[in-house]
Amino acid sequence: MLTGGGSATRNIAIPDMDSTLLLPDTPIVPQDTLDLYAAYSGAAYNISDNWNCGTECQHPGTEGTTVIYHRNNDTFSSVGFIATNANNKNIIVSFRGTAGLGDWLENYLLDPIDWLENINGFSVVSGFLTGYLVVSVEVVQIVVDLSTKFPDYKIVATGHSLGGSRAALFVADMTTKYPNIASQMKLFTYGQAKCGNKVFAKYMDSLGIRIFREVNKGDIVPHLPWDITQYVHFGTEAWVDFSGKAMFCKSGNYSHCSAGISPLSYSFVDHTTYKDL
Template sequence: SILSSICLSTPLENKFTPAEFEIRKKVYKDYLPNASEADINRLATIENPTSAQIYAVSGVTDKFVTTSNNSRTISASSAVVQNLNQMQLYSGAAYCLFGLNNWSCNTRCTKTPNTIFVEKFDTLKEDTTGFIVYNTALKAIIISFRGTLSIRSAIIDLNLEQVPLESAPASEGVKVHKGFQAGYKVVQNLIRSNVGKLLQSYPDSHIRLTGHSLGGAMATVAALDLATYFPNQASKIQIYTYGQPRVGNPAFSTRVNKLFGDRIFRVTHETDLVTHLPSVNLNGVGAWEHHRREYWIDFNKQTKTCSSTVNEDKSCSAGQRDFADLNTLAKMLSLLTRFQTAGDLIDHLVGYYDVPFGPFC
């Protein structure tokens, strides 16, 4: 198979217990539904598969490359890229099935030294999973939310109802995706409690929230809550999301931009499908909108700094696909099926800096 040609030096040796191996196979198949059983079995034996290995078995048969003009974007500074790369490791670590408690999750842990594990959270019903750590070198409280373990299931189960954001004044008309707010609420008290204790122990710290996919959405909701609950810390909160879907209405975006400004890093990648969902016109014209500030990884693997004044810069991700007519859930699911074997879906997992997203730890 293609994977075998990439991994000739990798012995087909299973280092995992039978139970661990079966778990790895199951979640890998959920993420890579077009991979053969043989390739899934081989991938599951590799302790820390690379992006190239995952891409090789993904079943991608078509790759959409845009010709749209991105000349108005500028390359992000090396310091920003280094920061985004580092936080992507923390975001990716939330997917690891093993090794978080002692910070031994292979690349995602070895490349994030000075990390003290604090707490892991995992709720079955709402599927809200993640962890809290403290980085002594960065002086940062880091809260990472895992994305879904099955992208298709997440969209099928997606509750697209918008509800008032509980951490915002009612007069602002801020509305958020019902499921994202509900998912955060089940861990709200745990996160508030741990952040409060860490701020007492490390009073000069700042707070970083991160997540991939639906995890990025919950990280944004969490940031808004913590900014309200710890008002003296609001100016020390940073948000790093990767492949995040739209989270709320235009008033939601306005509130996020107002509270966090240039401390928001919303990273997108090539034609990543999930960043275009829910469609802007689902639930009504202009009902959904991204917040700033976007950093787009383009087709040359360069990180571009997008507009500081426009929420959805057409020179970046928003200019790669036009999904405005996806005004029903049925149309969204049809699109997902259509691009299951195309680059749009694999762009959601592979290409966001050092490590692939998903349970490939």
């Protein structure tokens, strides 16, 4: 079972990450960068056609954001937005996390499904993919057009919970179809579940782009689905431990981060209390 944030609880703040613990040769990212894209992830819960969604849209660094496209599909709850920011030269592609009945139903569709036929053995969680494919053609085309218009901008995919998994699928989709713009892409997710098999994870790690997954304390969702032989994580995990400190673990070393905690410490509350989200 996958769970997501609700607007009533998401603004509870965790302690500041007052120090950073590092493993050798592990990529790191400043806290303010993690917080910035957390705000963009949170904005997907309340966004409209304008950059006006409450505290997330007032986060430092989001000034100058212009919403280009706001999507809300009624069949599968594929909600989110595409925006640009001239100040930091970003194209932001944000996917909303679990919020309604449609999202909950998709979270239960955990069977693997083959995807991207040009990569042998590539499979992902069917429920995550179904909702993404509903909007993928339109979203990909808009981002391609924006990347042509703004060739010096970075394309930042982001999302919380279910939204983080869909953001990862978007990155996989874009980089296989348009490898010439792969170097422009970044991925920042928050409380993301495992969304693909080992072939999928290996592909994502091979891209050589900035991929960071923030995990808050004992958040249960990043440990799901339970089958560790079928689904695995990728990228660099930024784990905020129980004292509020940050540990960065790259792919293959997750046991030093959230994968090393006891299942007795897993928490749904920690899934809904990400800082700046």
